[in-house]
Amino acid sequence: MAASVIAGSPRVPKRKRALTHSAPAVVLVGPFLLVLVVAGALPAVYALVESLISSTTGGFAGLSNYLTVITNFRFLPSFGDVGLLLLVWLPIMVVGVVGLALLVDASRGRFGKTMLFVYYIPAALAGITNFMLWLLILDPNVSPIAFFWKALGQTSIDGLLSSPINVIWILAAMLFYEGSGSWLLIVLGGLHSISDEVIEAAEIDGCNQWRLAWRIKLPMIAPWIGYLVLMNFAYGFQIFLEPQLLAAAAQGILSPQWSPNQLSYTYAYSVGNTGAAAALSVILLIITLGLGVLIVTKTGLLERS
Amino acid sequence: MKFKLAALLAMILPLILVLTGGTSLAKTKPAVTTQSSGPLVLWVDAPRVSAVKAFEKAYPNIKVKMNIINDNIGNDALEGKFQLFNEAGSGWPDAIFTVTNSDISWMTSTKIHYAANLTNLVPKKILNGYAPAANAACHIDGKVMCLRNDDAADVLWYNAKLFKEWGYKVPKTWPQYEALGLKIAKQHPGYYVGLIGDDYTFDRYFWGSGCPANSLVGPNTVKIDLQSPNCTRMVNLLDTLLKAKVLSTAGLFSTASNAVGKKLVMTPGATWYGEFEFNGPWKVPAGEISASSPLVWPGFPYTGDEGGGMWVMSSHISGTLRQDALKFIEFVATNPKNQVNLVPTFPAYGPDEQGWLQKNVVDSHYFVDPQQIVKAFKQAVKMVWTGHPYTEFDPDGIWDTTVVPALEQGKNLKQVWPTYQRELVDYAQLYGYSVKQ
Numbered sequence: 001m002a003a004s005v006i007a008g009s010p011r012v013p014k015r016k017r018a019l020t021h022s023a024p025a026v027v028l029v030g031p032f033l034l035v036l037v038v039a040g041a042l043p044a045v046y047a048l049v050e051s052l053i054s055s056t057t058g059g060f061a062g063l064s065n066y067l068t069v070i071t072n073f074r075f076l077p078s079f080g081d082v083g084l085l086l087l088v089w090l091p092i093m094v095v096g097v098v099g100l101a102l103l104v105d106a107s108r109g110r111f112g113k114t115m116l117f118v119y120y121i122p123a124a125l126a127g128i129t130n131f132m133l134w135l136l137i138l139d140p141n142v143s144p145i146a147f148f149w150k151a152l153g154q155t156s157i158d159g160l161l162s163s164p165i166n167v168i169w170i171l172a173a174m175l176f177y178e179g180s181g182s183w184l185l186i187v188l189g190g191l192h193s194i195s196d197e198v199i200e201a202a203e204i205d206g207c208n209q210w211r212l213a214w215r216i217k218l219p220m221i222a223p224w225i226g227y228l229v230l231m232n233f234a235y236g237f238q239i240f241l242e243p244q245l246l247a248a249a250a251q252g253i254l255s256p257q258w259s260p261n262q263l264s265y266t267y268a269y270s271v272g273n274t275g276a277a278a279a280l281s282v283i284l285l286i287i288t289l290g291l292g293v294l295i296v297t298k299t300g301l302l303e304r305s
Numbered sequence: 306m307k308f309k310l311a312a313l314l315a316m317i318l319p320l321i322l323v324l325t326g327g328t329s330l331a332k333t334k335p336a337v338t339t340q341s342s343g344p345l346v347l348w349v350d351a352p353r354v355s356a357v358k359a360f361e362k363a364y365p366n367i368k369v370k371m372n373i374i375n376d377n378i379g380n381d382a383l384e385g386k387f388q389l390f391n392e393a394g395s396g397w398p399d400a401i402f403t404v405t406n407s408d409i410s411w412m413t414s415t416k417i418h419y420a421a422n423l424t425n426l427v428p429k430k431i432l433n434g435y436a437p438a439a440n441a442a443c444h445i446d447g448k449v450m451c452l453r454n455d456d457a458a459d460v461l462w463y464n465a466k467l468f469k470e471w472g473y474k475v476p477k478t479w480p481q482y483e484a485l486g487l488k489i490a491k492q493h494p495g496y497y498v499g500l501i502g503d504d505y506t507f508d509r510y511f512w513g514s515g516c517p518a519n520s521l522v523g524p525n526t527v528k529i530d531l532q533s534p535n536c537t538r539m540v541n542l543l544d545t546l547l548k549a550k551v552l553s554t555a556g557l558f559s560t561a562s563n564a565v566g567k568k569l570v571m572t573p574g575a576t577w578y579g580e581f582e583f584n585g586p587w588k589v590p591a592g593e594i595s596a597s598s599p600l601v602w603p604g605f606p607y608t609g610d611e612g613g614g615m616w617v618m619s620s621h622i623s624g625t626l627r628q629d630a631l632k633f634i635e636f637v638a639t640n641p642k643n644q645v646n647l648v649p650t651f652p653a654y655g656p657d658e659q660g661w662l663q664k665n666v667v668d669s670h671y672f673v674d675p676q677q678i679v680k681a682f683k684q685a686v687k688m689v690w691t692g693h694p695y696t697e698f699d700p701d702g703i704w705d706t707t708v709v710p711a712l713e714q715g716k717n718l719k720q721v722w723p724t725y726q727r728e729l730v731d732y733a734q735l736y737g738y739s740v741k742q
Contacts, residue, residue, distance in 0.1 A: 156561035162713030269385030
């Protein structure tokens with residue numbers, strides 16, 4: 001009886017069967033869809049519409065808002081800033097998180113659990129606390145690692161942040177510190193989903209821990225790594241909070257338009273040109289979506305699920 | 306697949322329609338709501354809370370709702386809030402204190418249009434109490450748009466103890482300052498004669514020199530000419546002293562300035578430096594610091610000005626509420642109960658000057674030769690050059706992002722000067738100004 005229900009009785013009309021089948025799916029996906037529409041699609045469509053309207057006349061502006069932002073003197077430099085940041089930070093993030101996850105996974109038992117706890121601590125600090133901690137660490141005059149900054153010849157936070165390359169390294173360190181703990185748990189989830197039989201079979205075939213990690217575990221968690229790259233790429237590309245607060249703390253030595261998202265913020269809340277702000281948001285959305293699709297298709301992120 | 310696409314379109318199309326309608330509605334200016342009663346909503350930063358408390362004590366019948374805001378110098382989040390209030394058509398405070406003087410440019414812009422015109426609302430007797438230069442920043446297009454809280458004119462601060470020990474004469478002009486700076490570099494290496502790494506640096510050195518970084522020459526038209534001799538004379542002077550290692554690139558409010566402050570032989574600086582720097586974070590002992598009249602260029606008897614906040618009233622109120630708000634800004638800006646008894650900075654309102662100087666300079670026992678400081682302050686407020694306006698783009702903030710990093714990298718001012726000019730022009734254009742170079 002049970003088998004025939006699952007297989008589907010030929011007497012139930014096809015359409016009705018589809019509905020009964022999809023009801024739980026709707027319940028599961030519904031709340032997500034609602035949030036997606038309210039917090040994702042709606043603002044995106046709003047931005048798209050807004051980007052075509054002139055802030056001064058309120059009429060149709062064509063592509064002039066796009067032209068305004070593309071020709072802005074901070075447009076290319078701000079993309080250069082985040083591009084360089086992604087180039088430095090993403091590899092550190094991916095190699096770091098996956099490496100730590102493989103290490104923790106390989107050393108099960110008390111030691112592994114303790115190390116996991118230690119790695120997770122920074123992520124457990126709330127965002128703003130984390131940031132205060134960073135300000136303390138970065139100022140050579142009050143830092144607990146003042147000896148390190150002095151050894152590098154840094155005597156003030158202004159001096160430290162006056163070099164664009166230093167800013168990139170500092171932001172990369174901040175982002176890794178903030179994010180690695182939570183991502184470690186996610187990648188570990190992927191590693192735990194590999195069945196024990198597979199591992200045992202590999203070990204019987206003579207795999208040592210290195211080969212096991214490299215040949216068996218890594219390929220099997222590729223979708224998780226893809227997810228890691230995708231989400232962090234999106235965050236890094238749209239970075240706003242970290243450079244904004246860093247600039248405020250370092251008495252404005254960083255450009256208030258360091259990242260494209262900050263440039264958009266300036267247009268919206270300082271210049272008062274919401275059309276240009278929206279146009280820049282749409283540009284950011286298109287780039288993030290395009291690269292997102294590329295990552296999803298290349299890593300097979302959705303295929304396994 | 307077809308079904309999905311149709312569903313997606315069905316979902317998105319109405320959205321677009323609703324939003325296009327919504328947007329065009331939002332674009333029509335919100336009706337100017339004027340509120341005429343209710344509690345007086347006041348926004349002040351933490352140091353101004355005592356002023357509000359004093360007002361409440363003096364006017365117990367006026368109900369006050371106070372919001373404490375983060376108003377660090379150069380904080381640009383405030384303007385964003387006002388953009389949103391304008392979109393919503395409500396939410397403005399009835400009066401506000403801002404410590405960032407350039408805020409007055411957007412508060413009075415046609416876009417934000419927050420500040421009320423006080424020209425005919427505040428009694429003439431009060432307006433005439435200000436020295437012309439003291440309230441100049443509040444005079445916009447011939448109208449009085451705010452009341453200045455304190456006067457932050459630049460004087461010359463110096464360490465009288467060191468001057469006496471080393472037998473130096475206090476300089477009166479910039480060339481004398483330069484010559485003495487070079488002498489100090491030679492005779493007492495490790496000591497400083499100024500700081501140039503903060504967002505008041507332009508005001509401290511270039512304002513009083515008459516350097517046109519944002520001079521308004523027409524409606525929404527600015528002249529930016531950093532190659533003017535009024536600018537380059539100061540660039541040369543500072544580069545000479547920078548090379549001699551007597552200028553620090555530390556910022557005034559940075560922790561790095563604490564060590565520099567103790568080694569300052571002299572520096573041009575605002576009237577508030579005594580209490581807020583030397584006797585504040587720099588911790589210079591009592592009996593060492595004095596001030597004398599501002600440094601000037603020969604034939605150009607002007608000085609600069611570093612801050613000195615403003616009291617601004619909302620243009621969105623009327624009736625009793627407006628009367629109450631007026632009472633408030635008049636009280637906090639001019640009443641000696643606040644300006645003499647409570648305010649730690651030199652009052653901009655003339656009649657309060659003497660009382661404040663007596664209490665904070667003569668009776669303070671911190672300064673050397675207080676009578677000379679009293680004279681210097683009184684002189685300086687009349688000498689502030691009125692050709693440097695506050696614009697929506699801020700030469701001070703751009704100094705921070707452009708000049709300071711270059712100085713930290715070991716460049717001199719001459720090298721970074723073309724970049725500073727270009728950035729000023731870029732930002733002026735971003736904010737919709739026409740630029741003459």
